[in-house]
Amino acid sequence: MTRAEENYIKTIFHLGGNQAQLISTNAIAEQMETKPSSVTDMAKKLADKNLLNYIRYKGVSLTDLGIKTALSIIRKHRLWEVFLVKKLDFTWDEVHEVAEQLEHIKSEKLIDKIDELLDFPKYDPHGDPIPSKNGDFQERDKQLLSEMPIPSSGVCVGVKDTSAAFLKFLDKHHIALGHEISIVEKEAFDDSLKIRIGGKELQISNQIATNLYVKVE
Secondary structure, eight states: OOHHHHHHHHHHIIIIITSSSOBOHHHHHHHHTSOHHHHHHHHHHHHHTTSEEEETTTEEEEOHHHHHHHHHHHHHHHHHHHHHHHHHOOOTTTHHHHHHHHTTOOOHHHHHHHHHHTTOOSBOTTSOBOOOTTSOOOOOOOEEGGGSOSSEEEEEEEESOOOHHHHHHHHHTTOOTTOEEEEEEEOTTTOOEEEEETTEEEEEOHHHHTTEEEEOO
């Protein structure tokens, strides 16, 4: 598979392609910032390789082989992120773009060795589950901070937005995975939240709250 083909397979999976539902070519085009006609051309190629089912004017769905391939790519990506943070001292806002390049390395032996070196991690630096070699992974029981009742507390276990800008914002305000977050109050006007973290109170927007995952202890 080419790098472009792998990127399409991974994108379709993230859009819900591991389910029976069809993913529209427009949704894929928007996610990949390309033309729907380009998506259609690629969909036909991937269908010829038995990686997805393409139904004209309706969309695509991944085959079993497509799902297996997507999980393999995601496994590589997330293992590389852990490796970069734990072994090379990258920060969590730096690793995504580098892992985007490294995920296309073909050597399964290398990936297995990295997995072993890292003691078989279950989650990446952003809290996302890492598929095993067999494609198994365990989703955390979590919910968005914006959906929690007032008042309540939980431990930050993941982020929905993995952009460098958002992660740098979290670093600036000392919000990280494993930190306990308590919701003090919610502003009715704009749904912003007053939270307590690390003994300090902080006002955050609804946009921030809808991008933080927490687990209630």
